[in-house]
Amino acid sequence: MFFTLEGSEGVGKSTLIESLKDFFKENKIDFLFTREPGGTKEGQEIRKILLDQSLDLNPYMETFLLLADRIQHVEKIIRPALQKNKHVLSDRYVESTFAYQGAGRGLNQRELEGFIKNLNFPKPNLTIYLDLPVQEGLKRVKNRGKTDRFEREDLIFFEKIRNFYLDLVKKDPQRYFLIDASIPIDEVFRLAKDRILKELNEQ
Numbered sequence: 001m002f003f004t005l006e007g008s009e010g011v012g013k014s015t016l017i018e019s020l021k022d023f024f025k026e027n028k029i030d031f032l033f034t035r036e037p038g039g040t041k042e043g044q045e046i047r048k049i050l051l052d053q054s055l056d057l058n059p060y061m062e063t064f065l066l067l068a069d070r071i072q073h074v075e076k077i078i079r080p081a082l083q084k085n086k087h088v089l090s091d092r093y094v095e096s097t098f099a100y101q102g103a104g105r106g107l108n109q110r111e112l113e114g115f116i117k118n119l120n121f122p123k124p125n126l127t128i129y130l131d132l133p134v135q136e137g138l139k140r141v142k143n144r145g146k147t148d149r150f151e152r153e154d155l156i157f158f159e160k161i162r163n164f165y166l167d168l169v170k171k172d173p174q175r176y177f178l179i180d181a182s183i184p185i186d187e188v189f190r191l192a193k194d195r196i197l198k199e200l201n202e203q
């Protein structure tokens with residue numbers, strides 16, 4: 001099965017993934033964890049450009065770099081794993097493009113859909129969305145020190161992204177599972193792990 005994890009800055013995706021990795025390893029469930037941008041060697045080069053604060057990327061350039069990263073990621077990592085019946089969890093995927101480049105940067109969602117549709121990316125079975133008030137997430141990220149090209153954006157940019165995700169969950173609560181990311185880390189892990197296990201058991 002194919003799972004993805006979404007959310008705005010500092011919501012705790014990386015923290016959750018570390019706990020999930022340990023859990024599935026201990027329980028001998030074969031799971032592949034990956035991420036975007038930068039899930040492949042070639043994508044890591046694209047990731048450097050995307051996060052480089054000294055660059056001023058046109059929103060279309062940013063979008064096509066992200067799509068180029070995803071093409072390589074899907075064909076080299078995700079699709080082969082799914083074909084071998086492995087479970088996959090990607091930290092960010094297509095929804096990030098609609099949220100950040102669509103809602104955040106203001107590109108037309110239909111136009112984005114047009115670019116993406118022809119690329120035939122596999123559809124996740126479930127997307128876990130970690131939700132947190134924007135200021136709380138940014139505070140967590142600031143405590144970490146170094147910021148990147150996205151993290152220098154203003155509050156409105158991140159509010160638009162959060163609202164976009166909340167809307168997605170509202171429209172399709174079967175496909176998107178919201179977790180309140182302001183609760184303790186262990187609780188976030190328990191909710192995510194239980195929901196993934198439910199999906200695996202019901203497949």
Ligand code: Z5A
Nearest residue numbers: 009010011012013014015036092096097100140150184185
């Ligand atoms: N991007 C895009 O624009 N379009 C696309 O299509 C794609 C991506 C695929 C990738 O950055 C950037 O690319 C991203 C969107 C854009 N924007 N940014 N920035 P990234 O991969 O470097 O960053 P990220 O995905 O946003 O993740 P992050 O900033 O590293 O945050 P996180 O992984 O969600 O959070 P964390 O590192 O697990 O936690 C942050 C801190 O909070 C840390 O100190 C934790 O100990 C703490 N934490 C975590 N959980 C909790 C709880 N529950 N309570 C209290 N404290 C907590």
